[in-house]
Amino acid sequence: MRAAVLTWALVSLFFVKEASSECPTIPRRPQDTNCNYYCRNKADNGWEQGFLLDGEKCSYAAENDGECREGICYKATVPSPTDPSHPVDHSEEPSDEDPMTPQPPKKKKKKSSKNQET
Structure with missing residues (x-):
């Protein structure tokens, strides 16, 4: 019974503090x-930190050139950091004649290092 009362008191204290x-x-x-x-x-x-609403104007590099998102000031022209990016679909397979297809490196002939005596 004491454990239950103690647990309840700690949980209540946590919620009151929060x-x-x-x-x-x-x-x-x-x-x-x-x-x-x-x-x-x-x-x-003491002091606690609060945040402005998302979409509010803020000063990023100059006055009012930014936008608040989740408590951080982003340059207004930057897309939202939470928006998913959409991959580009390249449905065409590269052809053998495609100049961007990597070619194997050419082998170089080694010169003989033997001294020639005459």
């Missing part, structure tokens, strides 16, 4: 130039 220490995900404020911000931790009066 609930009180998270910063909410927020829209961009005028003072934000990056995709993260800090808020007070009510449990111990």
Whole structure:
């Protein structure tokens, strides 16, 4: 019985700490130039890190030239890091006359290193 009560107390403490220490995900404020911000931790009066919403503007190299994605500022022209890439389908097989087909290296004839006496 003591083990169950102790386990319940530890789990409850964990959830209370997590609930009180998270910063909410927020829209961009005028003072934000990056995709993260800090808020007070009510449990111990420390600081916690929070993030702006995905798609909010941020300053990557210049003012407002980036976009927030999962708390990181990416250059606005870069595709999403989570979008899958689509491989190019090359259905044609290379022909024997294809100039890109590698050829085996040519063998060089070795010269004799014997000294000739006359």
